[in-house]
Amino acid sequence: MAKAVQLARFLGWFSFGLGLPGVAAPKQFTQFIGVKGDLEDRKWSYVVGVREIIAGAGLLIQPRPVIWAWSRVAGDVMDIALLGRALSSKKAKKPDRTAMALAAVAGITLVDLYDSLALSRKPAGASKKNKEVEAMQVKKAITISRSPEEVYQFWHNFENLPRFMQHLHSVQVTGDKKSHWKAKAPAGTTVEWDAEIIMDTPNERIAWRSLEGADVENSGSVTIKPAPGGMGTEILVDLSYKPPAGPIGAAVAKLFGEEPSQQIQQDLRRFKQIMEIGEVVVSDATFHERPHPARPPETTANKETKAKK
Amino acid sequence: MGKKDVKVEEVPDPKILMRQDAIVRITSTTICGSDLHLYDGFIPTMEKGDILGHEFMGEVVELGSEVKNLKVGDRVVVPFPIACGRCSMCQRTLFSLCENSNPNAHIAAALMGHSPAGIFGYSHMMGGYAGGQSQYVRVPFADVGPIKVPDGIPDEKVLFLSDIFPTGYYAAENCNIKPGDVVAVWGCGPVGQFAIASAYLLGAERVIGIDRFEYRLRWAREKAGAETINYEEVDVKETLDEMTGGRGPDACIDAVGLEAHAPGFVGAYDRAKQAVKLETDRPIVLREMIMSCRNGGTLSIAGVYGGFIDKFPIGAVMNRALTIKTGQTPVQRYMQPLLQRILNGDIDPGFVVSHHMSLDEAPRGYEMFVNKENEAMKIILKP
Ligand SMILES: NC(=O)c1ccc[n+]([C@@H]2O[C@H](COP(=O)([O-])OP(=O)(O)OC[C@H]3O[C@@H](n4cnc5c(N)ncnc54)[C@H](O)[C@@H]3O)[C@@H](O)[C@H]2O)c1
Ligand SMILES: [Zn+2]
Ligand SMILES: [Zn+2]
DSSP: OHHHHHHHHHHHHHHHHHHHHHHHOHHHHHHHTTBOOOHHHHHHHHHHHHHHHHHHHHHHHSSSOHHHHHHHHHHHHHHHHHHHHHHHSTTBSSHHHHHHHHHHHHHHHHHHHHHHHHHHSOSTTSSOTTSOOOOEEEEEEEEESSOHHHHHHHHHSGGGGGGTOTTEEEEEEOSSSEEEEEEEOSTTOEEEEEEEEEEEETTTEEEEEEOTTOSSEEEEEEEEEEOGGGOOEEEEEEEEEEOOSSHHHHHHHTTTOSOHHHHHHHHHHHHHHHHHHSSOOOOTTTTSSSOOOSSOOTTOSOEEEEEEO | OBTTBOEEEEEEOOOOOSTTOEEEEEEEEEOOHHHHHHHTTOSSOOOTTOBOOOOEEEEEEEEOTTOOSOOTTOEEEEOSEEOOSOSHHHHTTOGGGOSSSOTTHHHHHHHHSSOOOEEBTSOTTTTOBOOSSBSEEEESSTTTSOEEOOTTSOHHHHGGGGTHHHHHHHHHHTTOOOTTOEEEEEOOSHHHHHHHHHHHHTTOSEEEEEESOHHHHHHHHHTTOOEEEETTTSOHHHHHHHHTTTSOOSEEEEOSOTTOOOOSOSOHHHHHHHHTTOOSOOOHHHHHHHHHSOTTOEEEEOSOOOSOOOSOOHHHHHHTTOEEEEOSOOHHHHHHHHHHHHHHTSOOGGGGEEEEEEGGGHHHHHHHHHHTOTTOOEEEEEO
């Protein structure tokens, strides 16, 4: 999965690179690929260029850009058809160049196809219930304008973690080193486990791991150190989850959404917000669970006139 | 409600969502050149129904429980970047790079590596905040951004503290102006006008404004005191060389941005762009500034860029030791000192205003401003 997303990112940049000349200099571009470059060809060159740029942006921005990857495959097919038509008609001023372009497109189609298939595959374990589910490990860092002591104290109370860690429902401290964790699984269910602190060096490091009988075996640590130049505190968080086989494993695989690394980075941004300004920052759009335009919530009674896009 | 489609609609009142929020009843707002990039569809992650607008002022009508510096009834100008005041960027007064104010930081980081601050009414990638082209707006971090302005001074004199006055000033300050310096400013829109005026405030000896609209060039000459070049009539670099003893200007300011109109001089590539009326991130002004600037000079980029450019003459930048300075303006840093300048009478920012309209006429205002009709310079909208 991660590799497929990486490849998608590469294809995104590639798309940008491909798209620009077709849009910016359609005349030169059509000549370069060996077709006549009349107005009709240039129009197509422009259309194809815009398509590449849009697909590029989609591949770069979406967390799991399945649709955009497939849009590239569809685009490749369109290119092959266009070039093929050019080759078989009188349009090919330089047939060898057009043939080369055709071969290049055919090659990239294979890569696009491979990536789309890989992206379309459900995240590991989500479909096959009995298959071993992939373990997940994520390391993320952030700098916080607070002292190591403050950061350590806040984190040390595990009951604070659900305030910024999206996948957690609640954590209850049950003893000196023991705690009970509940995480949000799909369809309103939860998975649970008990955990114990296995290392606790004040203001430097806390490490924990789940105990026997956990729905999901997991461990984590936070390493805390002063940032250079007295500019606060650097933390490095390291989380690993080993989902078991079976339906619980499949649910756990979805705990962190499609891109665990991005979600945990967002968790750390929220942690920083709580430490630095006392609450999690929301905008009119992010205040809601679902995507929402940048405008106030629809609940209040008074209506106002606003210019909007 | 899509590209080039702005509507006025009834929406619910904003609410306090965080303890440091204020709700402001807007008395004046404007359309900024940056809104045109959204309007024309160049900034990704806009959604149907987003409220635009990031340059505004008004009266505080409601406060969150933790706001200490403001009272209900205060008259305030609100800076366009949203900044928390606590993070390491804010502590260094780099407010437009606030690390906490963009709740959609992950989207911006995917596109740009790291995320800048959130901005009012400026796409979801920049936070998904409702903008100020409205009757009421929610203002987060009310103790950090909004600045109180005295009663009795008209809106149009202080409104532009919200964005374009600090933006022009920041662009000029980034030029590191020394006595005797010649500064060239590409674009004589409202931002260009303030860049010209600010370059003089900061001690430039000569300022040269570049545009193609004669009324904007006239404005630059008569109201901001610039010499001017119409880039459709002459070659810009040659003319700048002639005007500066062959050295080129000491500093060049880009007050145009990603929608630069192609003057068709950097070879066939740009001519082809012009022929198809290309509208993507176009580095036309950047290239021209790089080629024109004197050796060891400074390029100050105020114009907004969203994504990617090509054919960027990095060889000229490197070999001729040019400095590039840029950024969304850290407006919070400049509001107090520039308010003082206004109160001292050093400058009257009202000189850029060309039209007053009601908020209901916003769609027409966008049309006029984007097409440069009716000698539109800066349009003030009144809710
Ligand atoms: N950095 C910031 O924080 C910040 C803040 C506000 C605005 N901006 C940006 O500043 C830019 C200008 O804003 P504005 O409100 O003045 O917009 P505007 O559209 O009124 O002005 C742009 C001007 O540039 C001129 N122009 C176009 N192509 C040119 C070229 N090749 N050479 C010379 N001039 C050219 C246009 O004719 C126009 O007069 C925009 O990109 C806007 O997004 C940046
Ligand atoms: Zn602006
Ligand atoms: Zn900040």
